Amino acid sequence: MSAAQAAGIVVVGASLAGLRGAEALRRAGYGGRLTIVGDEPHRPYDRPPLSKHVLSGELAPNATELPELVALDADWRLGHAAVALDRAARTIRLRDGTDLAYERLLIATGAQARPWPDAAGGGLANIFTLRGRDDAARLRTALAETPRRVLIVGAGLIGCEAVSCCRDLGLPVTLVDPNPTPLARSLGTWVGGVITECLKEAGATFHAGAQVLRFEGDASGRVVRAHLADGRAVEADLVIVALGATRATDWLSGAGLMADAGGVTCDGACRVLGADGTPCPDIYAAGDVARWPNPLYGGRLMSVEHWGNAVAQAEHAARNMLAPAEAQQAYRHLPAFWSSQFGINIKAVGLTEGADTVAIVQGSRASRRFLAVYGRAGRSIAAVSFDQARWLPAYAEAITGGQAFPPIRDASDQGAFTPMAPGFPPPRAASTHIEARHG
Ligand SMILES: Cc1cc2nc3c(=O)[nH]c(=O)nc-3n(C[C@H](O)[C@H](O)[C@H](O)COP(=O)(O)OP(=O)(O)OC[C@H]3O[C@@H](n4cnc5c(N)ncnc54)[C@H](O)[C@@H]3O)c2cc1C
Structure with missing residues (x-):
């Protein structure tokens, strides 16, 4: 040897x-x-x-x-x-x-986790990111001290889950994101709008289309407020930065x-x-x-x-x-994720990148129990369920097989549906590859 x-x-x-x-x-x-x-x-x-x-x-x-x-x-x-x-x-x-x-x-x-830059106040006390177990333990301890207001920067999956937990704890929360709705990049604004409604019902404040420029601290170096690009200030004594990884x-x-x-x-x-x-x-x-x-x-x-x-x-x-x-075999994979927030179990398969249409094919947006399918140029490319995952494996199979949009038309509990524009924000700076992010 x-x-x-x-x-x-x-x-x-x-x-x-x-x-x-x-x-x-x-x-x-x-x-x-x-x-x-x-x-x-x-x-x-x-x-x-x-x-x-x-x-x-x-x-x-x-x-x-x-x-x-x-x-x-x-x-x-x-x-x-x-x-x-x-x-x-x-x-x-x-x-x-x-x-x-x-x-x-x-x-x-x-x-x-992508940190907040020190030059814009990232070094202040009580500003957290969440990636590891130790981060979660520190954040949990800080939340248990009942901050007066929590600010969460970034309305992706982790940011929204954090808002949901903070509201469950009864803490006042503000969420700030440059997009018109939460989850806009992963699910589009039409589906993301459901989470906007959940935020409102849960009593969280959502500043859509807004950007934090910097944090300000008090004399002891603890964060007290955030300054937004539009000139507004948001008071907060605990900040969670959820800007991806x-x-x-x-x-x-x-x-x-x-x-x-x-x-x-x-x-x-x-x-x-x-x-x-x-x-x-x-x-x-x-x-x-x-x-x-x-x-x-x-x-x-x-x-x-x-x-x-x-x-x-x-x-x-x-x-x-x-x-x-x-x-050695090539690795072939259909991306998939789940999330739970505001009492809703979200599951998704496929990639929504480049989707030009979305339709609810099971359930209804109003009931917040639905399965939505995304299409691009007449093909099914992704599906997401909100508390309605029963048919998701069938959609995953159809997406893997590159079937037409929508792939299933005769399911027993399927009503008429109307294709909508999914409402994705313009792409960020060009990436060298497709990224399915969880942040
Ligand atoms: C808060 C949170 C919630 C999530 N929720 C969901 C969810 O609901 N659904 C879902 O589908 N996905 C979710 N994800 C994503 C999922 O957890 C990740 O995709 C998964 O953890 C990736 O596993 P990994 O082993 O590739 O990387 P990681 O879990 O990031 O592990 C990498 C490990 O390598 C260590 N490491 C890094 N550099 C070095 C080095 N130089 N030397 C030695 N060790 C090193 C790191 O410290 C870490 O322990 C979530 C992620 C986070 C952070």
Whole structure:
């Protein structure tokens, strides 16, 4: 056995993708050395409850640990950040200076919350982001001190879930977003308008089409208000910044890989590409950090920040890691996510990007129980359900098969429907790839 083989497989990132990838390696019969490196001190835990049951106080932050579904017999290096990768030497440098040898490497370092810039008041006390268990614990403690008013910046999925929890706790909340409705980028303003109604009913204040420029603090350095671009000021003694995430790829700079803040680029088999575009046969990536050509979307580069992708891609990458090159399969994935907010269980499949039409095909917008389908150029591309997920798997299948819009016309409980304009805001600065964000 060579020194590299003795080094075995190293997984960097001890969260959902890292854990499920490691389990898949063992399940596929890998019996060699397995090392899992994580910069957080915790065993892998689940992030979705953090912005839901943990913030509302129903679940303790340390009750989110993910179950180990297979005996891993792994060497856990928790609380150790990887700071560099040396491909020639096949080693990973940890922050404490240790060099860890690998035969094969799975990169699963995910993403980190986009912080508020210090120059605009980001360093003030009581301004939070929410990505990890420790963030959730700190935020939960601060919310339990009953702030006079909470300000949430960003009406994406996590921002809206946070508003919902704060209202459940009886806290006064203001939500600010540059778009006309919440969830405008992921679901469009026509569907997002349902959440505007929920905000109103829940007693939250929503400043749509507004932008926070900077935060102001008091003499003790604690946030007291936000200044908006339109000249208004919003009083708040606790702020949650929910502006999405950037991929955790800093540690790969200098490794000669195709990696930047948008992710690490892989080929279809999840093998990471070198800077010259050649796949590295011994380095794979999965989960939020990975960007790959998805065959389901004509091979367009895509990164997906949703739970289901982290699991499926990690398992896929793990199987490929153990297979000979000619037997490695391309990873084909239909993005999907769920969210719960204002008592509504939201589930979505597909990508709404470029949708030119949307129609409610089951239920009604007025009842807030519905299934809506999105179309582009006559094809079905995505579907979302609000408390109406029964038919969602059938729509997922139709979307995967590229069926016409709408794909199902004769369901027993389907009435007449009217196609509407989905109302997506103009795209942000051009991205190099399709991004399915959870922020
Ligand atoms: C608050 C919140 C709520 C969410 N809710 C939902 C939901 O309802 N539905 C849904 O579909 N998705 C949801 N998501 C998204 C989902 O949780 C992610 O897609 C999933 O966690 C991605 O898993 P991952 O392992 O790829 O990345 P991550 O979970 O980000 O894990 C990466 C791990 O690698 C570590 N790491 C980073 N850099 C290094 C380094 N240099 N060295 C060592 N370790 C490193 C990180 O600290 C982290 O522990 C939510 C996400 C958040 C943050």
